[in-house]
Amino acid sequence: MxxxxxxxxxxxxxxxxxxxxxxxxxxxxxxxxxxxxxxxxxxxxxxxxxxxxxxxxxxxxxxxxxxxxxxxxxxxxxxxxxxxxxxxxxxxxxxIDGERREELTRSLLDAAAEEFDDDADVEVYGRESDEAMLTDLLSEYEGWSFAGTEDCLGGVVVESESSRVSVDNTFDSVIAEVWDEELKRISERLFEE
Incomplete structure (x- = not known):
């Protein structure tokens, strides 16, 4: 090779x-x-x-x-x-005025009266424009007197020093209570939930 x-x-x-x-x-x-x-x-x-x-x-x-x-x-x-x-x-x-206002106020006074002893000295406060009506209604309650005005829609605030009880039976408090209880139904009705 x-x-x-x-x-x-x-x-x-x-x-x-x-x-x-x-x-x-x-x-x-x-x-x-x-x-x-x-x-x-x-x-x-x-x-x-x-x-x-x-x-x-x-x-x-x-x-x-x-x-x-x-x-x-x-x-x-x-x-x-x-x-x-x-x-x-x-x-x-x-x-609300007239007889209807007087009727509602009387109901609120009667409900408040259940909280006080019969012999208690009771002071009642109400709306300024209701003073005459309240004074007239209070003549039916022994020991009860109009003590002054309350900034409210109507109704009464009832107090007694001797029994240390205070009852708020104003239209405002009734509206607030009913409103709270019925708010759900009111909403359902208004908004059809």
Whole structure:
């Protein structure tokens, strides 16, 4: 074998080996590119899911916030309506006059009388414009006297030093008690819940 043949064989082997290395390199490069593309697609999908999740969460938060705001506005409107209803009720009660006012005041005095001993000295306070009516009504109660005015819609505040009892039977207190007891029904009727 001549030197030229050996050189040629070595060159052929080197070319073949270089071709194998090149093919292996291209194959590995394709694998790397394929893996990188797959990783990139996975990252894109993951980011898209994260963005969609964030969008959904923000949408839900915005919806919840809007619902809460609407509920608060509804409650404020209902509270305003209930306040107006109560104000109108108080105005109507304050306007009661004549025999009806006297009848209601007598009922409140009778209810208060049950809290005091028969021989107690009792002081009665009432609305300034009701003084004459109260003085007339109190003539029916022994030991009872008109003691002064009370800032109220009507009715009476009855007190006795000797028995240390004070009874608030004003129209205001009756309205407050009935209002508290009936608020749910009033709301249901007004707002048809």
């Amino acid at each position: 001549s030197l030229e043949t050996v050189v040629e064989d070595v060159r052929d082997e080197a070319r073949a080996r270089a071709e194998e290395i090149r093919e292996a390199g291209e194959s590995r490069a394709e694998e790397i590119i394929s893996e990188a593309e797959a990783d990139a697609e996975e990252i894109v999908e993951q980011r898209e899911q994260e963005v969609q999740t964030q969008i959904d969460e923000e949408r839900e938060q915005a919806l919840s916030s809007a619902k809460l705001t609407a509920k608060q506005k509804r409650l404020e409107a209902r509270r305003d309506v209930l306040e107006r209803v109560r104000e109108q009720l108080e105005e109507r009660v304050a306007e």
